[in-house]
Amino acid sequence: MSNQIKKLPFLSLIIASSIILSTMYFINFAYSQSKPSVDGLKVRSCSCVAFRLDDVEDFPYSSPLIGVMEVFREKNIGLTIGVVGKNIDVDTKQVYYYIKQRLMNHGGNNGAAIEIANHSWEHGRFLNFTFVEQSNSVRKTNEKIESIFGITPTVFIPPYFEYNNDTIFAMHENNMRFISANDTDSSVYSRFSNSTIYHLPATAETGCNKCNATKSYASANKSYPWHGIEYEETLNQIKKSIHQYGFAVVVMHPAEYSLEHDAVAFQNTLDLKQLRQLELLIDKIQEEGLHIVTMGNMINHY
Numbered sequence: 646m647s648n649q650i651k652k653l654p655f656l657s658l659i660i661a662s663s664i665i666l667s668t669m670y671f672i673n674f675a676y677s678q679s680k681p682s683v684d685g686l687k688v689r690s691c692s693c694v695a696f697r698l699d700d701v702e703d704f705p706y707s708s709p710l711i712g713v714m715e716v717f718r719e720k721n722i723g724l725t726i727g728v729v730g731k732n733i734d735v736d737t738k739q740v741y742y743y744i745k746q747r748l749m750n751h752g753g754n755n756g757a758a759i760e761i762a763n764h765s766w767e768h769g770r771f772l773n774f775t776f777v778e779q780s781n782s783v784r785k786t787n788e789k790i791e792s793i794f795g796i797t798p799t800v801f802i803p804p805y806f807e808y809n810n811d812t813i814f815a816m817h818e819n820n821m822r823f824i825s826a827n828d829t830d831s832s833v834y835s836r837f838s839n840s841t842i843y844h845l846p847a848t849a850e851t852g853c854n855k856c857n858a859t860k861s862y863a864s865a866n867k868s869y870p871w872h873g874i875e876y877e878e879t880l881n882q883i884k885k886s887i888h889q890y891g892f893a894v895v896v897m898h899p900a901e902y903s904l905e906h907d908a909v910a911f912q913n914t915l916d917l918k919q920l921r922q923l924e925l926l927i928d929k930i931q932e933e934g935l936h937i938v939t940m941g942n943m944i945n946h947y
């Protein structure tokens with residue numbers, strides 16, 4: 646627990662009490678019901694896949710971002726986008742206007758509309774932040790999203806997949822329900838613990854930064870820092886995740902959909918070749934009989 650909480654025993658007591666009381670009432674559905682399969686034990690599965698588009702902001706990659714969001718609109722499927730609070734509704738506002746239009750056409754967060762998630766205020770490293778700084782970042786972003794889009798996010802995506810116990814407290818303080826980091830999880834906040842906040846980690850990806858040497862991507866040239874992944878590889882990650890957890894969350898970044906991303910000359914131009922991989926991936930997921938849903942809606946598919 647942070648020093649800030651220690652300095653505020655009364656607040657700490659309230660938070661701790663509310664966690665205990667609510668824990669008695671709720672269950673960590675997504676994870677405690679979906680523990681990794683052991684020795685062939687079958688996990689409870691929603692047979693569903695959520696796509697998570699990170700780093701949604703008005704610069705520098707508005708074209709790749711809009712290009713990816715358009716694929717989901719054309720195919721009429723749900724998408725969760727991680728908005729960086731400070732950097733939306735600024736610059737040319739192209740991404741902002743696009744999202745605004747989508748929300749008007751689809752009526753809020755329902756159906757195949759875009760689900761807006763909180764991806765922090767300035768994309769800072771939360772492990773370097775105090776509890777108060779983390780909570781302020783979450784709150785300011787929620788307030789801005791509410792004021793410009795009229796939507797209250799329930800999903801928080803910590804930048805760089807980094808979070809700790811203070812992040813969970815900050816989410817409680819801001820009435821958020823889902824956190825999505827990655828499946829390395831955290832020793833502090835175990836996915837096997839009961840909690841009112843569900844952890845829906847990214848378990849698959851369409852691109853990767855400095856790809857882990859243990860992974861083998863057919864198209865990956867290890868001398869380049871950012872790779873787009875071919876759809877077969879992502880599909881394998883999804884199948885593995887469904888088998889292990891009962892769901893899959895696919896993380897995407899505008900970088901892999903930016904032209905010349907693999908030459909480290911990122912451009913604000915859509916890479917149609919990589920976008921085609923995304924279209925093929927979505928088609929294959931649907932052919933497998935898996936549902937594509939937003940992250941906040943995933944729990945309703947069990």
Ligand SMILES: [Zn+2]
Pocket residue numbers: 699700764768804805
């Ligand atoms: Zn990010």
